[in-house]
Amino acid sequence: MTLQSEPVIVNVGPQHPSTHGVLRMRVAFDGETVTDAEMIIGYLHRGSEKLAEERTFTQVITLTDRMDYVAAMTNNQAYVLSVEKLAGIEPMPRGVYLRMISAELQRIASHLMAVGFLLQDLGALATPLMYMFREREDILDLFELMCGARITVSYHRPSGVFQDVPDEFWGRLRQFLDGMPAHIDEYERLISGNEIVLSRMRGVGVLDPDVMVNASITGPMLRAGGVDWDLRHRAPYEFYDRVSFDRPIMDESDNYARYLVRVYEMREALKIVEQCVEQIEPGPVRDPDVPFVLRPPVGESYVGIEGPKGELGFYLVSDGGISPYRCKVRPPSLLNLTLLREMVIGLPMADMIVTFGTVDVNMGEVDR
Amino acid sequence: MSVLYRGEELQAEIEKFAPGATTGHSEDAVHVDAGQWLDVAQGLKEREELGFAALTLLTTVDYIDHFEVVYHLRSLSHNRTGVIKLRCGEGRGDAAVPSVISVWRGADLQEREAYDLMGVRFEGHPNMKRLMLWEGFEGHPLRKDYLR
Numbered sequence A: 001m002t003l004q005s006e007p008v009i010v011n012v013g014p015q016h017p018s019t020h021g022v023l024r025m026r027v028a029f030d031g032e033t034v035t036d037a038e039m040i041i042g043y044l045h046r047g048s049e050k051l052a053e054e055r056t057f058t059q060v061i062t063l064t065d066r067m068d069y070v071a072a073m074t075n076n077q078a079y080v081l082s083v084e085k086l087a088g089i090e091p092m093p094r095g096v097y098l099r100m101i102s103a104e105l106q107r108i109a110s111h112l113m114a115v116g117f118l119l120q121d122l123g124a125l126a127t128p129l130m131y132m133f134r135e136r137e138d139i140l141d142l143f144e145l146m147c148g149a150r151i152t153v154s155y156h157r158p159s160g161v162f163q164d165v166p167d168e169f170w171g172r173l174r175q176f177l178d179g180m181p182a183h184i185d186e187y188e189r190l191i192s193g194n195e196i197v198l199s200r201m202r203g204v205g206v207l208d209p210d211v212m213v214n215a216s217i218t219g220p221m222l223r224a225g226g227v228d229w230d231l232r233h234r235a236p237y238e239f240y241d242r243v244s245f246d247r248p249i250m251d252e253s254d255n256y257a258r259y260l261v262r263v264y265e266m267r268e269a270l271k272i273v274e275q276c277v278e279q280i281e282p283g284p285v286r287d288p289d290v291p292f293v294l295r296p297p298v299g300e301s302y303v304g305i306e307g308p309k310g311e312l313g314f315y316l317v318s319d320g321g322i323s324p325y326r327c328k329v330r331p332p333s334l335l336n337l338t339l340l341r342e343m344v345i346g347l348p349m350a351d352m353i354v355t356f357g358t359v360d361v362n363m364g365e366v367d368r
Numbered sequence B: 001m002s003v004l005y006r007g008e009e010l011q012a013e014i015e016k017f018a019p020g021a022t023t024g025h026s027e028d029a030v031h032v033d034a035g036q037w038l039d040v041a042q043g044l045k046e047r048e049e050l051g052f053a054a055l056t057l058l059t060t061v062d063y064i065d066h067f068e069v070v071y072h073l074r075s076l077s078h079n080r081t082g083v084i085k086l087r088c089g090e091g092r093g094d095a096a097v098p099s100v101i102s103v104w105r106g107a108d109l110q111e112r113e114a115y116d117l118m119g120v121r122f123e124g125h126p127n128m129k130r131l132m133l134w135e136g137f138e139g140h141p142l143r144k145d146y147l148r
Helices: A048-052 A060-065 A072-087 A091-123 A125-147 A167-192 A195-201 A209-214 A255-279 A341-344 A349-359 A362-367 B007-018 B034-046 B107-118
Strands: A006-012 A024-028 A033-040 A298-308 A309-319 A326-330 B020-025 B030-032 B054-062 B068-073 B080-088 B097-098 B119-123
Touching: A006 A341, A024 A349, A033 A341, A033 B020, A048 A060, A048 A326, A060 B107, A072 A091, A072 A298, A072 A309, A091 A125, A091 A167, A091 A195, A091 A255, A091 A349, A125 A167, A167 A255, A195 A349, A209 A309, A255 A349, A298 B054, A309 B020, A309 B054, A326 B054, A341 A349, B007 B030, B007 B034, B007 B080, B034 B080, B034 B097, B054 B107, B080 B097, B107 B119
Parallel strands: B030 B080, B097 B119
Antiparallel strands: A006 A024, A024 A033, A298 A309, A309 A326, B020 B030, B054 B068, B068 B080
């Protein structure tokens, strides 16, 4: 005789420590197993796209900081590139290198958060996460030297960045670049071969690569599924065609592969920063002829960049005025959640949380 | 380097398998008739020479007298992008276009968001309800005539 149990509906979130913000899921359980899941979002919706329509093109940069708030530099970068395309602005080379350095440091910081919170979800309470916070702190100190802010940086501007870095910055950056590879080795020793990590994450949350492409999934998630797609390589923006880096590709497409791709990408980001430091030359960091109040010609532009979480893009429409007529974000965090339901059905509750952690979403960007 | 299809070029490609489906082009976008959009979308995805496997971005723009639905498509195999535009809601009337969720799964959340914030309905979407705002919210905030 089999025992029939009634499905239990549980609300996971919005105030749940493992939801990385305010994601809410209504999950139906049969015993310990997930039988259905529905994602309910919008708890952090601030109407950024509407707010952008009432601000000048330069003021909107501050709104982009607050979208993906653990990766503000890349948000700035995507937005500024779209404005430059719309207004036909040629950026200053030194400004571009500073944007690339800041964006790659931000990628490391974002991946550190992704891996740290993933381990937190696995049950490794606080200790590994604090290791990650330690290195992220160094990156935030570098940002503070660059622009005076740590999280909401607003550093990038159309035509470059708003100020040059102080001399002290280069010494501190060198220290960081010299120390970081050993820290990544430390994480790998601590985590990658850990038996609990392996047994909990291998073969869990597997996705088919073609389905992922069809569902607009991008970034480390897609590369963990064997699809060689990185916009820095396939559609180079800024000076990414002048630097060489490897693209970590995994074939397993499971939670462990998604974790490993992020660790490898941190090493590649360090390589890119090294090359930028070699190539950067003195000069102006922004074009003084570009006014603070821009009036781009009537038209539209879309630029997508390889953000830490996937393709991050801004679609801007100008009616010739001082603010965007329409400002639409392509949020990788939201679109990477498209397949969440399929990923978690059939998993136990604890693995559902881990699977959600490997998607690496930021609710500020999901809800905007 | 990823190459964007010129409007003219992509229009000619579409006309090859769906004659009469396009209504014009701009510099880098093709305007497609909403009635035939689903067939065109199927062709864009499945035809070998186009291979638009991913829907990068779906968005809507309010042009006061009509709405425009903009699709940014990406072909990973050919490393090309293309832009398709649909017109709907003439004179601020009922704005609706066919849903492409059967072609690109990635349209799911984007269509719901467009419906929620801009009030464009996507016919055939299995779960056409608000995404960001709560059920019972009145109006669509991204419309230009929305009053706070």
